[in-house]
Amino acid sequence: MKRWILFTCPLIVIFIFSSFSFSLYNVEVPEALKVKEPPPFLFPQDKAYFEKMNVRPPFIGSRYIGFKEALAFKESQGSYSAVNSFGYLGKYQFGVNTLALVGVHDSIHFLENPSLQEEVFEKNIARNKWILRKDIKRFVGKRINGIEITESGIVAAAHLAGPGNVKRYLRSYGRTDVIDGYGTTIANYLKMFSGYDITMIKPVKNPRI
Structure with a gap:
């Protein structure tokens, strides 16, 4: 029984962390925050x-x-x-x-x-x-x-x-x-x-x- 627990616990932890990782890196950026054009940082003429x-x-x-x-x-x-x-x-x-x-x-x-x-x-x-x-x-x-x-x-x-x-x-x-x-x-x-x-x-x- 103890051996089974020692084997399964690490697997559960890995599964939990991988779930968090998946959810964090697959969040869609809201449309209002997307950069659609370069900022107008232009140099002055002279x-x-x-x-x-x-x-x-x-x-x-x-x-x-x-x-x-x-x-x-x-x-x-x-x-x-x-x-x-x-x-x-x-x-x-x-x-x-x-x-x-x-x-x-x-x-x-x-x-x-x-x-x-x-x-x-x-x-x-x-x-x-x-x-x-x-x-x-x-x-x-x-x-x-x-x-x-x-x-x-x-x-x-x-x-x-x-x-x-x-x-x-x-x-x-x-x-x-x-x-x-x-x-x-x-x-x-x-x-x-x-x-x-x-x-x-x-x-x-x-x-x-």
Whole structure:
């Protein structure tokens, strides 16, 4: 009797485990979870610029997240605690006047709060889109000084030089450019950040934190 038990018990255990294995590896994936097409992780149009500069920004596709991370890399290499020699702050290098426009008046708290920095960036994009809405409609798809004008390029240039200066650049067809303290121009940003899809951020008049 004992010998029979010793013989049959291992067989029962093997049968139980094999049943579990069969059920686990033959579960059908729900239709909603199946990948039907490749994700839209495309590079921006001017990735050659970064290759020439021998840097590798965190390209995360050509949607909004790719846009903001590439812009942050150019501004501060993505550091939330960065303060440059002109006093611009954080990952996206905001000046205190721009922060005040969206309702932020404590620069120390701003530097110590990454989520606030991300919120300010999004609010500022929405604000610049509102100010430049007519110029976006008028100039997107055209070429100025050999650069194809895109919405993301316009918005990035507004982050660099302010929406008023971008208006003057576009309406003068490139005759009026602005250069920052490090030698970067509106034309540079129009080219560098062209081709991103940032339509998820809608224009907002006077957005506030």
